[in-house]
Amino acid sequence: MKTIAYAVLCLTVTACTLVLSNTDSRAQSRSELVYTTAEREPEFPGGKAALSQYLAQNIRYPNSLARKNYSTGPVAAKFIIDKDGSIRDVRITTKPLDKENRKGMQEFMTTIVAAIEKMPRWRPGEVGGQPVAVFYTLPVEVNVQ
Structure with missing residues (x-):
């Protein structure tokens, strides 16, 4: 049970990190x-x-x-x-x-x-x-x- 909870937590953190990194790159695309x-x-x-x-x-x-x-x-x-x-x-x-x-x-x-x-x-x-x-x-x- 702990292994499943840990796996779900890792996947959630990874997904949030990917979303945030994509948002940052779009926000910084205006390099003026x-x-x-x-x-x-x-x-x-x-x-x-x-x-x-x-x-x-x-x-x-x-x-x-x-x-x-x-x-x-x-x-x-x-x-x-x-x-x-x-x-x-x-x-x-x-x-x-x-x-x-x-x-x-x-x-x-x-x-x-x-x-x-x-x-x-x-x-x-x-x-x-x-x-x-x-x-x-x-x-x-x-x-x-």
Whole structure:
């Protein structure tokens, strides 16, 4: 009985290992180089002033956080600007969320992601005169007035 249980366990572990290894190879099949810095950095159409205006128009700070005068602390959007200027892989970093303000902060982060995903195409970064994909970190500052 122990031999059968051991054989089944070994087969299960082997099957799981094969499934995981196949998943990893598919996930890594996109072997594209993404730069952290470029000779010419990516640029939002119209420059930094236009980017600030775009963010102000498209990111909404939840009323639940404004009423509490909640300080979000540092918030940053991290994403990749592809060779064609499109945006992908948007992630938000922030301080740890407390239970009381978690819902409001999640709503805020969702609006940031939505605004970034619908941005117009950027002028891509360049290395050696060629467009390249670049990691980009965009600090999001909140001024509630």
